[in-house]
Amino acid sequence: MVFNFRVFKKQAPNGKLTMYLGKRDFVDHISGVEPIDGVVVVDNDYKDRKIFGQIICSFRYGREEDEVMGLNFQKDLHLATELVYPPPSDKQNFTKLQDRLMRKLGPNCFPFTFTLPPNAPASVTLQPGPEDEGQPCGVHYYVKLFVGENETDRSHKRSTVSMAIRKVQYAPSKQGRQPCTVVRKDFMLSPGELELEVTLDKQLYHHGEKIATNICIRNNSNKIVKKIKVMVQQGVDVVLFQNGQYRSTVASIETQEGCPIQPGSSLQKVVYLVPLLSTNKDRRGIALDGQLKRQETNLASTTLLASPDQRDAFGIIVSYAVKVKLYLGALGGELAAELPFILMHPKPDNRGKVIHADSQADVEMFRQDTMDNDIDE
Structure with a gap:
């Protein structure tokens, strides 16, 4: 028996970029937040392009149907940005997930790691009414990979892959004073x-x-x-x-x-x-x-x-x-x-890991995430 990792997979509409994440819930420990680690598989046609990664915190504080005459009730904050490909020349310390995926997916697989600031807001959604349409108000997070000349370049939907994630907190291990x-x-x-x-x-x-x-x-x-x-x-x-x-x-x-x-x-x-x-x-x-x-x-x-x-x-x-x-x-x-x-919620045990037999097909290691793109062009 060996440890395998169940991962989430998302591909750009043109099929040139494929993102893999080991989990989509990242824990805020008050003193710091778990790093967001994953890999991207780059098609050979994009080997001469630059690929940037970003963590976007989207804060919607008003209903979409009320946005008229250019009024916008949403703010997107770029909490982290880095060049994913070409990879940096200095040697990186890969996580077990990244190391395993790089060996499985071949030479076109490149790792990325992002760190959220400790005071970044938690993922919260305000429940919409029965007649409300569009994205609900609240705080939402995305990992976004796109092709561009620099980190401020406008991304195109066909060469962009984004996956929703959550920043969560779990209950302390000890009870406080009885109220x-x-x-x-x-x-x-x-x-x-x-x-x-x-x-x-x-x-x-x-x-x-x-x-x-x-x-x-x-x-x-x-x-x-x-x-x-x-x-x-x-x-x-x-x-x-x-x-x-x-x-x-x-x-x-x-x-x-x-x-x-x-x-x-x-x-x-x-x-x-x-x-x-x-x-x-x-x-x-x-x-x-x-x-x-x-x-x-x-x-x-x-x-x-x-x-x-x-x-x-x-x-x-x-x-x-x-x-x-x-x-x-x-x-x-x-x-x-x-x-x-x-x-x-209490803190779960052994999150993100499952045990498989050695003979299990490699394709079972991955779970295809079929969500539509969450970020428009």
């Missing part, structure tokens, strides 16, 4: 106060897990608590806009069990909520993890930053919080408490 808060409210011309204590069973949740919210209410006032509402709210901050922050409720439950809570009494109960994309289908503006074509996705993961100052202007910051509200009637008003938490 807990206590809020109190007193009332004018009324003695005593109403106290609400909210505790989560942990700080870090994985997608699909139940969130257990422990609620303790102590009513030392003369008001009556009539009902309780518990919500999971997703916060989205589009950094480009000063007023680009908004919240969406992605899971909620309203209950009168144990109510009304009379003066001098108390209540303790646990409420379970599971935030899922399946219960938020067709809701415009819900943040989703960046998705590749024909792949299912989920609610966007929490965005982890090394420091609050490392917020890229073209990024989308996602956060989550549990909010508990007590309703006291028209005269008593409301009392609310809020606890932030982290919602992410």
Whole structure:
């Protein structure tokens, strides 16, 4: 038994350039991002041409159907550019994937490696409405190889190959401090106060897990608590806009069990909520993890930053919080408490590798990616 690599393959429309990538999800470890490594196979007809590679971060912040009179709601950032062919004269350190592909694909195979800046925004898509058309708003990444005289040369669609990739983050290996808060409210011309204590069973949740919210209410006032509402709210901050922050409720439950809570009494109960994309289908503006074509996705993961100052202007910051509200009637008003938490995927094991027998045909090592070109001419 030997290790083989499953790769993604994409060819230019004219068949002269073929790109191979070992994976399309590249992990942001906060301190740095995994290098993007792959190879390109160059046809003999292009041996006298220059081939450049780029990593493009495409940030769409408005709908395509609203682009009129030259108005454009998309910005493309070139985060990395290098000359792929002719290859540099200095000796490079190849990855195992590159070394194996170069031996398999022959002398016309040339490696490339790109490095993303640590503060590059995560791949996030804002869910379009049912009637929306065109590319959804959000942050998208592409690896692009093209033929030109220099790196700023205009690329032509027939001699360009591009493949969508994602910049992702995975959950930390350790739990943080257990979230807990206590809020109190007193009332004018009324003695005593109403106290609400909210505790989560942990700080870090994985997608699909139940969130257990422990609620303790102590009513030392003369008001009556009539009902309780518990919500999971997703916060989205589009950094480009000063007023680009908004919240969406992605899971909620309203209950009168144990109510009304009379003066001098108390209540303790646990409420379970599971935030899922399946219960938020067709809701415009819900943040989703960046998705590749024909792949299912989920609610966007929490965005982890090394420091609050490392917020890229073209990024989308996602956060989550549990909010508990007590309703006291028209005269008593409301009392609310809020606890932030982290919602992410656990880090998978052995990503990008599969084991095959020695006798397996070489063609099974590759998986053809049949996506259409993602970047227009």
